[in-house]
Amino acid sequence: MTEKLISIEAIAKRYPAPGGGETAVFENLWLGIERGEFVCMIGHSGCGKTTVLNILAGLDAPSEGVVIVDNVAIEGPALDRAVIFQSHALLPWRTVLGNVAYAVGAKHKDWSKAKIKEHAEKFIELVGLKGAEYKKPSELSGGMKQRVGIARALSLEPKMLLMDEPFSALDALTRGTLQDEVRRICLSTGQTVFMITHDVDEAIYLADKIVLMTNGPEAQIAEIVENPLPKERDRNQIHKHADYYAIRNHLIDFLVSRSRTFKDEIRGKPWDPKNVPLVRPVAAPPSAPEPLRKRA
Amino acid sequence: MTLSARAGIVSILILVLFLGAWHLATSGSSSVQQMDPEYAKLMGITATQGKSAMPGPLQVGATLWKHLTNPFYDNGPNDKGLGIQLAYSIGRVAIGYLLAVLVAIPLGFLIGMSQLMSRALDPFIQVLKPISPLAWMPLALYTIKDSNYSAIFVIFICSVWPMLINTAFGVATVRKEWLNVARTLEVGPLKRAFTVILPAAAPTILTGMRISIGIAWLVIVAAEMLVGGTGIGYFVWNEWNNLSITNVINAILVIGIVGMVLDQLLARAAKLVTYPE
Numbered sequence: 001m002t003e004k005l006i007s008i009e010a011i012a013k014r015y016p017a018p019g020g021g022e023t024a025v026f027e028n029l030w031l032g033i034e035r036g037e038f039v040c041m042i043g044h045s046g047c048g049k050t051t052v053l054n055i056l057a058g059l060d061a062p063s064e065g066v067v068i069v070d071n072v073a074i075e076g077p078a079l080d081r082a083v084i085f086q087s088h089a090l091l092p093w094r095t096v097l098g099n100v101a102y103a104v105g106a107k108h109k110d111w112s113k114a115k116i117k118e119h120a121e122k123f124i125e126l127v128g129l130k131g132a133e134y135k136k137p138s139e140l141s142g143g144m145k146q147r148v149g150i151a152r153a154l155s156l157e158p159k160m161l162l163m164d165e166p167f168s169a170l171d172a173l174t175r176g177t178l179q180d181e182v183r184r185i186c187l188s189t190g191q192t193v194f195m196i197t198h199d200v201d202e203a204i205y206l207a208d209k210i211v212l213m214t215n216g217p218e219a220q221i222a223e224i225v226e227n228p229l230p231k232e233r234d235r236n237q238i239h240k241h242a243d244y245y246a247i248r249n250h251l252i253d254f255l256v257s258r259s260r261t262f263k264d265e266i267r268g269k270p271w272d273p274k275n276v277p278l279v280r281p282v283a284a285p286p287s288a289p290e291p292l293r294k295r296a
Numbered sequence: 297m298t299l300s301a302r303a304g305i306v307s308i309l310i311l312v313l314f315l316g317a318w319h320l321a322t323s324g325s326s327s328v329q330q331m332d333p334e335y336a337k338l339m340g341i342t343a344t345q346g347k348s349a350m351p352g353p354l355q356v357g358a359t360l361w362k363h364l365t366n367p368f369y370d371n372g373p374n375d376k377g378l379g380i381q382l383a384y385s386i387g388r389v390a391i392g393y394l395l396a397v398l399v400a401i402p403l404g405f406l407i408g409m410s411q412l413m414s415r416a417l418d419p420f421i422q423v424l425k426p427i428s429p430l431a432w433m434p435l436a437l438y439t440i441k442d443s444n445y446s447a448i449f450v451i452f453i454c455s456v457w458p459m460l461i462n463t464a465f466g467v468a469t470v471r472k473e474w475l476n477v478a479r480t481l482e483v484g485p486l487k488r489a490f491t492v493i494l495p496a497a498a499p500t501i502l503t504g505m506r507i508s509i510g511i512a513w514l515v516i517v518a519a520e521m522l523v524g525g526t527g528i529g530y531f532v533w534n535e536w537n538n539l540s541i542t543n544v545i546n547a548i549l550v551i552g553i554v555g556m557v558l559d560q561l562l563a564r565a566a567k568l569v570t571y572p573e
Contacts, residue, residue, distance in 0.1 A: 059476055077480040089473035093495045093571040102491070106481035138572040156481075 004032040005192050006056070006160060011065030013051050025051055026219045029065070030274045031211060033160075036190045040203040042251065043213030044259060049196045053164050056194060057083045070159060079107050082153035084163040088145045090137040096148050097133040100124055103152045123155040124148075126185065143174035150182065154191075161186070163195040167202065179205060180235060187231070200251045204244070205235060212254050214262040220273060222262045225250065226280040242283045250281040315353045322352040351542040359542045360549070374534060376526070378550060384526040386554070388444070388519075389512045392451025396508065400456045401501065404463025405489065408497070414464065421460065429454035429515050433522055443523035450519045455508035462504025466497030495569070502566035509562050513555045528554075 008031040014022040025048035033039050041049050054060035056067060058077035066073045069080065090099050100120040108116065124133055127147040137145055146166060153161055166182075167175040183206055186193055197203055203210050210225040228243040238244055258265065367379025407414045429450045436446035470493050478488045520529025528551055535543035 057480060059479060077476075077482065079480075079482050081480070083476070083480050085473055085476070087473055089471075089477050091474060091477070091492065091495070092573050093569075103481055106483050136572070 005035040005037075005070060006031075006033040006194070007068040008032070008052070008056070009066050009068060011052075011055060011062040011067065013048060013055070013060075014063045023217050025216050026213075028273050029221060030276075031221060033192060033194060035192055038186060038191075038193045038195070038206055038208045039211060040195050040197055040207035040209075041211040041213060042198060042200070042203055042255065043219065044198070044215050044255065047213045047216040047219040047259075049213060050164055053083075053162055053194065053196050056160075057081055057162050059083075079156055080159040082156045082158035082161055084146075084149050084153045084161065084166045086165045086168060088137075088142075088149040090145055090148055090152075092137050095134050095136055096124060096129060096140070096151075097121065099137070099148055100152050100155050104155050107156050120151075120155055123151040126154065127151045127181065141174075142170050143178060146170060146178060147181075150178075150185075154185065159192060161191050161193045163193065165196055165198070168197070168199070175202075176235065182206070183233075198255075200248060200255065203251065204229065204247055205233060205238065210251065212251070212259070214259050220262075221276050222254065222258065223277045223279050226278060228280050228282050243281065246281040246283045250279070318353050322350045349539075349541060351545065356542055356545050356549075360546050363546060363550075373525070376531075378528075378531070378546070381526060381528045381531040382550065382554060385516050385520060385528040388447050388527065389451055389509075389516050389558075392448040393455050393509060393512050395448075395452045396455040396459060396512075397505065399452075400459035400504075400508075401463050404460050404501070405467050405493070407460070407464035408467025409489075409493075414468070421457070425457045425461075430518055430522065433519065437523075443525060447516070447519045447523050447527075451512050451516060454515045455512045458507040458511065459501070459504040462507070463497065463501045466500030466504075467493055469500075470496040495571070498569035499566060499571070502562065502569055506559065506562035506566060509558045510555065513551075513558055517551060 008029060011029050012027045013025045015025065017023040029052070031052075041052065043049050051060060055062050058074050058081065061076075068074070074081075091102065094102060097117065097120055100123060101116050104116045104120050105111070108119075111119070121130075121133065124130060127150050129144060129147050129151065132140065132144065137148065140148070146169075149166070167178055170178065179202060185191070193206075195206065204227065207227055208231075210227065212222045212225060213219050214222050225247065228247055229238060229241055363378040367377045367382075369375075369377040370380060407417055432450055432453050433446060436449045437443065440446050440449060474492050474496055475488070478492045483491065516527065517529035517532065520527035521533045524530050524533070528547060532544055532547045532551075535541075535547065
């Protein structure tokens, strides 16, 4: 068994239902994430993906179960798990540098001001914001704001990066650029990432593994899809890869129908939520192309 | 011509029209009655010469100039310069207001951060808030036994509510994501209060402080009319007793200007802590 950096063990989240009783968003959820892995979670709204992320971040507590990070059960938020928020969540009264330095200073309480500034500037440069250090968030575009959010999270040099649909509020062009940069940075530093998205293409481009979640309430992890594409990917070329449509169609099929009917799919069959199937969709071996028309 | 230049011209026109109308209305004379000279002495110029007791703008301007050139004279308890009287009033407002800041902002933080305290204190605030500050005066005089401190207490009690309510509201409505940022960075509660909640709620708190200073300046005039002795409110009442309408009008003008300056000071301060999103 490979070493897991993060292990989600039997977590459940329940809310009191109107009119007594409880509604479970999900029950008995298990998931392991290995060091250096980029994991995306895909599912429809309301399936509890954000709740899973918030539990990982420590911002929310599970009704049952534990999350273990590096062999220690987590209790609340900690600096070893950095969060990139969907709405960037920058402090608007601080400059770009001020926002990043706030995080650096929170982690390294013994550092001098100059050292904090130097460290923060390094990460501002990494996300391509050199020259904008003294701007306020209100003077930045949506994409630049999210870059600051990424710089803030990365400057903590966390064990784990948690992203809650970080690019969903951006226009397509900016989203593409930021995906490229996040991929470049995470690959070069071996960063472990857990990201929530409902964009299939984003998941295929970024993830090593894609966790499929069924519709809520009582959502469950249906399967874990291993990305068959090579680790070296080019955004403009991946659609030409032989396995691209295999994985894409598999994910789309899941989102369109299987996420809804999955409970029927496994009815009567043995089902172990601890070991959900790991699938690797690949292209069917090519059959000999048939001539369009037989020669007379 | 820019909009502000045009607005300035219209403002000056309105002022000139007002002063002109005032001048015309007070310069006319009404009928004079025949009366015994001894009686006429008692009646004053209104009745004997038909002159209006209402001073015209020129008269008011002349006395205002006298006040401005010599604001700090002191000829005993009933004849002090306008500057001295204003200084007394501003001093009382400053002390009462600062005490209110010291109480309202920490208490507002507590109410804003704790659902329990918010609900527990709500009925008291709801009952105490609508009480006219002057209604506290007799109780203050009885317990404090000092008219000066009583006036300060009245200022305190009237400026505390807007600040308290605004602080509590500002603190309670700090964006959850900013608090979450602080939580994921493991920022301690005290540091969180100063580095996230206070700057986030500062514009709302300053709005409350601006409302409070306005109310405090409204109330000080009435409070000083009651307690007497010193202050611009006492000055107004004293000049009414002297039947010096000119001085009353002067005092009204000065009260307005000081109130405007206080409001603008707080508006500037609010601008400093406001952040665009």
